[in-house]
Amino acid sequence: MRSQGFKKSKTNTNRRKKRKDNVREQNQCRFCRSKTKYVDYKDLEVLSKLLTHRGKIFSRKRSGNCAGCQRKVQLAIKRARFIGLLPFTS
Helix, strand or coil: CCCCCCCCCCHHCCCCCCCCCCCCCCCCCCCHHCCCCCCCCCCCCHCCCEEECCCCCCCHHHCCCHHHHHHHHHHHHHHHHHCCCCCCCC
16 A cells, blocks of 8 residues: 655746846945934934834834834834824824
């Protein structure tokens, strides 16, 4: 009596996603590139780009910020929310 095992499919190896060569990742975050030491809570144009339409802060991976700048952005957004410049939720 034979054991009924699973067969390997050859198409599974061909389904891997290929990395796009034309997409180049940035080496530094937007604040480090412009040498910004302080993220201003009154600069709503910059801060609104780092929020979702629901009011959540984008992650570091999504926004492209480094860890230090992400902390500065988080503090600036919290200050702007407390003053009333940005909504907590929408």
